[in-house]
Amino acid sequence: MGRQPCCDKLGVKKGPWTAEEDKKLISFMVRSGQCCWRAVPKLAGLRRCGKSCRLRWTNYLRPDLKRGLLSDSEEQLVIDLHSHLGNRWSKIASRLPGRTDNEIKNHWNTHIKKKLLKMGIDPMTHQPLNKEPNDHKNIENSDKISPKTDENRSEPKTSDTKSIETDISTANSSIDQNSSTDDSRPFGSINDDEDLFNSLWSDEPFSFDTISWSNNGGGGGNSVAAAGGDFPAWTPEEMNGDHDRMFLDYCQDFGVQDFGFGCFHEIGLSSIEMNGKL
């Protein structure tokens, strides 16, 4: 049958996004909220594929994104979570408010991996590098720690998982609490927290107090990464308050004002007007 292309390849632009395109996408998302990504390019007047729009929005344009390097505590948390979750970047990202899976993945590959290697730790197994890979005991143990294999990924609630649950010490529920980096434990600062661990394995969001981009009670949006899927349902009060300011701040940080985006005040107002629809 063959796979359907995600979009009509003809006339679809690729490569880096221009400020003009960003402006169009932001403007559309603010105006209409998230709908079917496939329809977004057309509706927003972009010659991009929907997938590309989604990626651009979730990884770069979303108002709730943090910018800049990961802090030490965030980095530590990434290491902790990776030791339990493996390369499940979206899950890891869901524990780091304002960070995207792509960002974390990049940071892992460019910084953390090297750091761990320097420390003599295998970044994949989180075991000391000099351990014999064929040592079955080690493999058994490392399986508990590094559920990266497909078997481990596939069934979150098997007895294996139970054993992990009992074995595991889970991540801090707050990055701030995690900020006291203990260098002697490169990947061991996760505390007991069954709820969090359960949530890591399930698709349900852990009640992790982060930026509360509430959506309209709709499902999904279980992660910061996924939260890109739902444009925040700002209340009028919020639009007049912190969130509005956050978004404007963000846009200024991002340089959106350079787009000639003189409409931000209007955006706030129009968002208020259409709030019911979001």
Add this chain to the structure above:
DNA sequence: AACCCGCGCAACCGCGAAGGA
């Protein structure tokens, strides 16, 4: 000044999952 090289990040690609018809 010119060239090379490595790094970091944004973006793309392909696959699988989910959900609807």
Add this chain to the structure above:
DNA sequence: ATCCTTCGCGGTTGCGCGGGT
């Protein structure tokens, strides 16, 4: 049950930039 569409994820690529020679 099957097919089809859409979305999300993880791996990979490619380009821009800064540092070194």
